[in-house]
Amino acid sequence: MPVIVNEKDGSSFVQADGDTILRAALRSGHGMAYECSAGGCGACVFDPVSGDFETLWADAPGLSPRDRRKGRMLGCQTRACGDAVIRCSTSVDYVPPIAPRRRRLRLIGTRQVTHDMREFRFSGDGPADFLPGQYMLLDLPGVAGSRAYSFSNIANAQGEWHFIIRRVDGGAATQVLFDELRIGHEIGADGPYGTAYLRSRSPRDIVCVAGGSGFAPVLSILRGAAAEGMLGERRAHFLFGARHVRDICGAAELAELPGFVEAGQFVPVVTAPAQGEVWAGAEGYVHAHLGTSLPRPLAEYEFYFAGPPPMSQAIQELLMIEHKVPFAQIHFDRFF
Ligand SMILES: Cc1cc2nc3c(=O)[nH]c(=O)nc-3n(C[C@H](O)[C@H](O)[C@H](O)COP(=O)(O)OP(=O)(O)OC[C@H]3O[C@@H](n4cnc5c(N)ncnc54)[C@H](O)[C@@H]3O)c2cc1C
Known part of the structure; x- marks a missing residue:
């Protein structure tokens, strides 16, 4: 099995059959930077130093034209064909808390x-x-x-x-x-x-924002918070961005969560009702309702969001630039 050395910190790991460089690194407890694992975000970009590599998805959008000119590769879309040396960013923040x-x-x-x-x-x-x-x-x-x-x-x-x-x-x-x-x-x-998991030790109230199928991880986070008895001590706010009224879901699942009815707030936001739909709730882009839906300054919350990359970008800018929310309180997955 190929041994990969990261020239940047001298660490090394073994690439098991079928693994990409990213999966091999994470599986062996190395904190190679990453986000989507699906070729879309570019977070796992690395510089090949020596050895032969196989690219699994040549057109992956996560590589910018500049990366391509510089010969960079995506850890999630590359396999080493034998022993190899690379240069990549690592951090303890990316070390998997549970080995994949x-x-x-x-x-x-x-x-x-x-x-x-x-x-x-x-x-x-x-x-x-x-x-x-x-x-x-x-x-x-x-x-x-x-x-x-x-x-x-x-x-x-x-x-x-x-x-x-x-x-x-x-x-x-x-x-x-x-x-x-x-x-x-x-x-x-x-x-x-994934790194956008529930921080159960955070004392802050929880804010979740989902766009479309971003509902899945948000539901998991709220279910986790309820199971760990976090609701009650902390409040949970869930803003759900849906294109049309027929895309809204969640009320039934939230009603079943112990503590959510007392300690939670559910704000569905419809971008624009479709023809014939009747809607008396919030309208527009979901991030535009964050400031008005939360009673305290935004920098006091722990944020979790998931959904389309443009929604994520808008929320990140709002939180970090306009409201100075520390990056350590912001956890998200972009659905490429
Ligand atoms: C971290 C994360 C979590 C997600 N969670 C959810 C979720 O909970 N629910 C949900 O509905 N969706 C989720 N998605 C989106 C999901 O992964 C798919 O992109 C979506 O279902 C569309 O897949 P598709 O194959 O039908 O569409 P396609 O258009 O065929 O493919 C979409 C995606 O697949 C990848 N891809 C395409 N071709 C290749 C290739 N040749 N090799 C490798 N990768 C390729 C790319 O990332 C591309 O954007 C998530 C995405 C990410 C990154």
Whole structure:
């Protein structure tokens, strides 16, 4: 198995069969910088120093034209073909709190959540061990590359892994998930990954913002907060950005969360009602309602958000530039 040396800090790790450089690094406890694991964000970019490399997705959008000119590569889309030396950024913040591992998951149930979002429940051997808000990389039959899906449930001894997934028109993975996968079918999975997990030691009130299927990790975070008895001592505010009224969901799941009715606030925001829809609630972009929905200065909260990259960008700018929220209080996943 190839040994990869990171010239920047002298550390080394082994790349097991089938692993990318990023997965090998994280699996062996190295904090290689990353975010999406899906070729979209560019956070895991590295400089190859010596050795041969195989690129899995040559057109991955996470590499900028400048990166390409400089010969840089994405850790999540590259394998070393033998021993290799690289230069990449690392930090303890990226060391996985739970070592990711590969497993087979069997589909045991589905439930329609909205007209285009469905909950998929899988079962695997052993306990389901992950932190609220993390994600798994799923390998679907006939689909090139893995896809990241956030957990919507919380860790459990029964070995159940739940996801809430939105159907994407023309999307390769979602077509298999929605139209071809049947109860009892098995898929490959690797995880948990992700750094936007619940900070249960934070004393601050929680603010969650979801855009569309960003509902999945936010639900996991709120479920985690409820299970750890955090609601009550802390308040939780959940702003849900939906394109139209028919895209809103969450009220039923939140009503079941111990403590949310007393300590929580749910603010659905509709970008613009579709023709014929009646809506008396908040309208516009979800981030525009953060300032008005929260009773205290924004710098006093712990923020979690997930959804489309433009939503994430708008929230980051609002929090960091306008409201000076420390970066350590901001946790997010962009759904590339
Ligand atoms: C951290 C994270 C968490 C996410 N969580 C959720 C969630 O909880 N629910 C949800 O509905 N969606 C989630 N997504 C989005 C999801 O991963 C998919 O992008 C989405 O379902 C569309 O997939 P598709 O294959 O149907 O569409 P496609 O358009 O076929 O593919 C979309 C994405 O797949 C990747 N991709 C495409 N081609 C390749 C290739 N050849 N090799 C490798 N990768 C490729 C790219 O990242 C691309 O943006 C998440 C994304 C990320 C990054």
